[in-house]
Amino acid sequence: MPEWPAEKLQLACFPDVPDHVSLPWDSADEYLLREADTTIPTATLILNDRHGALYCALPGAATWSDSFCARQAAQNNARANDLRPPDFLNYGDFSSLTNIRQVLIQIPKQKDQLADQLRLVATHCPDANVFLAGMAKHIPISLLNWLEVNADEYTQPRIVKKARLLNIRGLTKFASMERSLRGYTVDGLTLNGLPGVFSRDHLDPGAEVFRQYFPDLHGKVICDLGCGNGILAISLAKASTGCTIIATDDSELATLATKANAKLNDLVTNDLVTNNSKTNNSKIDVRHGNALSAVTEKLDYVFCNPPFHDGNKQLTNIALNMFSDAHKQLKGDGVLLVVANRHLPYTTALKKLFRRVRLISDDKRFNVYYCTK
Ligand SMILES: C[S@@+](CC[C@H](N)C(=O)[O-])C[C@H]1O[C@@H](n2cnc3c(N)ncnc32)[C@H](O)[C@@H]1O
Numbered sequence: 001m002p003e004w005p006a007e008k009l010q011l012a013c014f015p016d017v018p019d020h021v022s023l024p025w026d027s028a029d030e031y032l033l034r035e036a037d038t039t040i041p042t043a044t045l046i047l048n049d050r051h052g053a054l055y056c057a058l059p060g061a062a063t064w065s066d067s068f069c070a071r072q073a074a075q076n077n078a079r080a081n082d083l084r085p086p087d088f089l090n091y092g093d094f095s096s097l098t099n100i101r102q103v104l105i106q107i108p109k110q111k112d113q114l115a116d117q118l119r120l121v122a123t124h125c126p127d128a129n130v131f132l133a134g135m136a137k138h139i140p141i142s143l144l145n146w147l148e149v150n151a152d153e154y155t156q157p158r159i160v161k162k163a164r165l166l167n168i169r170g171l172t173k174f175a176s177m178e179r180s181l182r183g184y185t186v187d188g189l190t191l192n193g194l195p196g197v198f199s200r201d202h203l204d205p206g207a208e209v210f211r212q213y214f215p216d217l218h219g220k221v222i223c224d225l226g227c228g229n230g231i232l233a234i235s236l237a238k239a240s241t242g243c244t245i246i247a248t249d250d251s252e253l254a255t256l257a258t259k260a261n262a263k264l265n266d267l268v269t270n271d272l273v274t275n276n277s278k279t280n281n282s283k284i285d286v287r288h289g290n291a292l293s294a295v296t297e298k299l300d301y302v303f304c305n306p307p308f309h310d311g312n313k314q315l316t317n318i319a320l321n322m323f324s325d326a327h328k329q330l331k332g333d334g335v336l337l338v339v340a341n342r343h344l345p346y347t348t349a350l351k352k353l354f355r356r357v358r359l360i361s362d363d364k365r366f367n368v369y370y371c372t373k
Contacts, residue, residue: 002019002023002024004024006033007025007033007056007057009077009081011056011077011080011081012024012073012076012077012080013051014051014070014072014073014076017317021315024051024052024053024077025051025053026135026163027135027161027163028106028107028133028134028135028163028164028165029053029057029106029133030161030163031133031160031161031163032106033057033058035157035165035167036102036104036131038057038058040102041058041059041061042060042061042099043099043100043101044062044101044104045061045064045097045100045104046058046063046103047063047064047065047103047117047121048065048066048070048105048107048108048117049065049106050065050073051070051073051077052070052074052075052077052078052086053077054104054106055074055077056078056083058104059078059083059084059086060084061104062089062096062100063088063089064091064094065088066091066196066251066252067250068250068252068288068289068290068293069290071086071088072290074086091256092256094120094121094124094125097124097125100124100125100128101125101127101128101129102128102129102130102131103121103125103128103129103131104131104133105117105121105130105131106133106134107132107133107134109138110195110196111143112180112195113195113196114132114143115174115195116179116180116195118171118174119177122171122172122174123175126171126172126175127169129167129169130167130169130171131165131166132147132166132168133163133164133166134163134164135163135164136162136163136164144156150173150174151168151169151171151174152169152170152171152172153167154166155167155168179194180195181193181194182200182201184201184202184203186203187235190261190264191229191230191231191257191261192260193228193253193254194256194257195253196251196253197228197229197254197257198228198229198251198254198307199228199229200229200257205365205366206341206366207228207231207232207305209339209363209366210232210303210337210366210368211231211235212361213337213360213361213368214235214236214239217239217300217301218242218243219241219242219243220243220244220300220301221246221298221299221300221301222236222245222300222303223245223246223248223292223299223303223326223329224245224247224248224304225248225291225292225304225306225322226250226304226305226306227247227248227249227258228249228251228258228305229257229261230247230254230259230261230286232303233245233258233262233284234261234265236282236303237262237281237282237283237284238267238282240282241280241282242280242282243282244282244285245283245284245285246286246295246297247262247284248288248289248292249289250288250290255287255288259284267281267283267284268281268283268284269283269284269285269286270283270284270285270286290321291321291322291325292326292328298331299326299329299330299331300331300334300335301330301334301335301337302329302334302335302336302337303337304319304322304326304337304338305339306318306319306322306323306340307319308340316344316345316346316349319340319346320349323338323346323353324353332373333372333373334373335370335371336350336369336371337370337371338367338371339361339367339369340366340367341365342365342366342367346367346369347367347369350371353371354371355372355373356371356372357369357370
């Protein structure tokens with residue numbers, strides 16, 4: 001387990017990645033801890049802590065991360081350093097925060113995601129001193145300008161070890177920003193999502209191709225692995241009868257979007273009592289987890305439009321982990337269907353796991369693989 005010299009903590013990524021690929025802290029974490037008041041952990045709120053490095057430096061802080069893997073990393077790292085494990089807040093439910101005096105934010109990838117988070121911070125901790133940081137190359141000037149225009153006080157110290165830090169106070173304008181729920185409609189289905197949910201305002205071209213290859217399914221146990229806004233699970237539910245469709249994603253916002261979209265499209269979900277008129281309909285069961293960690297059922301089908309980015313890095317390890325979990329969780333005659341950009345090198349990995357891997361699409365950009373054990 002690598003030691004973070006700045007804080008003398010033993011930290012690991014979850015899932016584990018080699019040290020040369022990624023470390024569980026970065027110089028933006030160090031910059032945040034250098035500028036923030038580290039004597040008030042229980043009056044601190046941390047957002048988007050990728051592997052729990054900030055939490056372990058400020059144990060007892062309130063914390064929220066969208067990613068299940070980030071939460072698992074924080075829990076593992078807190079235990080490894082004999083610290084109290086974090087209790088994660090649920091998104092949008094920050095009402096339990098009463099005495100927060102400072103907020104530490106690892107800047108998310110999209111500006112509208114940050115805007116939504118600042119709206120929540122401004123609503124629940126309006127007087128907090130807010131520190132934001134990230135690697136300078138990922139922070140556009142337009143974002144700095146937007147923060148400067150909207151915050152009452154704005155300080156931008158110099159870049160340190162390629163990390164950019166910003167300090168803002170006075171968040172009234174962020175509190176009045178509109179909740180940015182966006183969506184689209186396709187074939188009579190309506191799909192919405194908060195910022196951060198994959199392809200929330202347009203149908204992903206991979207998903208569009210994938211939907212053309214869905215088989216007719218009845219009474220099967222199916223999983224939409226990496227469900228995003230639920231487009232695949234909801235399309236499958238509408239086209240099938242009597243199926244249980246487990247939709248799972250690493251992102252809490254994606255699971256919230258899938259649940260809301262299933263209801264919006266008049267489908268039965270796990271937290272809704274089935275009424276008689278709908279008993280023959282397929283039902284959607286939404287879960288937060290890493291690959292298939294939240295799924296114990298044996299599956300007839302897994303449908304997967306896998307991610308090939310982790311934060312700002314392009315990686316195939318998450319997809320490969322999904323394929324291997326799918327192989328374990330499928331019944332003997334179960335099927336994995338995958339859609340992927342043609343340039344992605346999945347054929348070899350799939351052939352190592354599955355006895356038969358067929359290409360069933362003739363699309364120029366996307367392969368659809370049909371894999372049987
Ligand atoms: C390419 S998107 C597909 C979303 C949706 N199924 C669609 O077709 O539009 C991949 C999804 O995988 C999710 N994801 C990323 N890492 C994951 C992991 N380790 N376990 C489960 N889901 C993950 C992302 O949050 C994202 O929603």
